[in-house]
Amino acid sequence: MFPGASAPREDAEYVVVGAPLDVSTSFQPGTRFGPDRIRTFAEAFDDYDRRTDRHFSALSVSDHGDVHAWNDVPAYIEYLSGVLRDVVWDDAIPLLLGGEHTVSTAGVRATEPELFVTIDAHLDLRSEYDGDEWSHACITRRVLETAEEAIVVGARTGSEEEWERAAEGDVTVVAPEDASTWLGSTDATERLSGRDVYLSVDIDGTDPGFAPGTGTKEPFGLTPREMREVVRVVAPHAVGFDVVEVNDRDDGQAAALGGKLLREFVHEHANNRT
Template sequence: MHFGQGVIPKKYLKYDAARAAILSVPYEGTVSYGKGTSKGPRKIIEASRYLEFFDEELGLLNYQAGLTTCPPLKPAATPQKMVEAVRQSARQLLSDEKFIIMLGGEHSISYGLYLALRERVRDLSVLQIDAHADLRTTFQGSPFSHACVMRRIDESCPRTVQVGIRSFCAEEALFIRQKKKHLFMAKDIHGKTDWFDQAIRRLSRNVFLTIDIDGFDPSLVPHTGTPEPGGLFWYETLAFLKRLFEKRNVIAFDLVELAPTSFSAPSDFLAARLVYRLLGYKFKTLLSAGQK
């Protein structure tokens, strides 16, 4: 099933013509509270069929950039093996010059995409939107847990910025102080915009954007494994991300940790809209120039 299948004209869904590719990774090997993230990619893609594909903010048909959807990756036996499977799949997509949009699944998979990007892109930085710092050394016996993904990335990426954070453990608090990590806590940025450029200035030219959907307030997205109160809201988040895409070269993004249920349509739909809007932000200049 393709993102927007049945609505987006088929010529824009074909792999060879697409500038962007959706990589679905329905994996939840280390989830620690609410389960269901393995169903996230499919529910986002199902919800996408009900979007209005004219982007009312950008005035564009974002899909004209070309958006193909790859077959879902099969879950691996261990989180480390899943990371490697993601890495290999992302390598191929990058070799084919696709802009990768990865859908999870739990947050541990982001490390695999990061590793593939690091092999090809110099001067790489990472922007994380999340409720949780994800900076533990290990969690429940695994260094590849969803709770460790930013710690693994930090080992080889000196420039990371974390936005919307509002929960971390004592070990992470010590690490944040010692390493002087760039955290923009949800409580400190609520209702403000002056932090946008402060955050972006700390990033290098090339940015991998990783979005845990629990970065949003649970009044918007209750269907996630660990919904933390006090999160980000729709318009402020879009305003920040629009600025990010304008000021930096976002080379890939992911959206993880949606945990859908039979009643999760609002969360599923928000996720699908976010994916489609970010596609527009990435290719706005090209589409505005009429280069299809």
């Protein structure tokens, strides 16, 4: 159980769901350990949040547990979408713990947002990778089959095909060095205001010096504070949230950051919930 996620499922306003999919990770696998690892390293956090003057355990969070993954990715995504859709139908916010980034497709299908905002080192706009259209390298491309628009914050690498796709009108790329400025801009306010948003945190969006426990490391990324600021700005508009691409190849830095960002999301969302 995610620490503090002790509300009865039927009363919950937020529901944690683990999705330990680890099929298409293209460099260093291990995302199947992500959900439990995030839960484990969140155990050290204080329940009380000084900024919001609230206790996480009082915010009506429940933990559904993990949805066991199998190798038929389209079938798994369809099943996971149903689990998350049940959360939405119960008027709760799904909090998905990956697992590889492919699982975000299920979160988007369940919540049907207008706008997909992702923190990610990679554009993930390939039509396929090594012949696999369900690769984690294609997630933003797959999401745009449901969402109207995508904003990729922290992207700093991609193929030529991806950068060409990113130049189209339904994709915005915010480079790491521009993230703080963009978050405080009129453009960000206008793009988020009045829209249903799904927020996805690929842990590799941060610089690997801060969170080395991820499969495809890319230097020159965001700092944890910048990632936290993205979460705080987007959370009030969000209908769903995930943290993905955490593996077991560090001493817990990536998992601790992922767990902390989930808590930041819940605190900020609850603080603005009407």
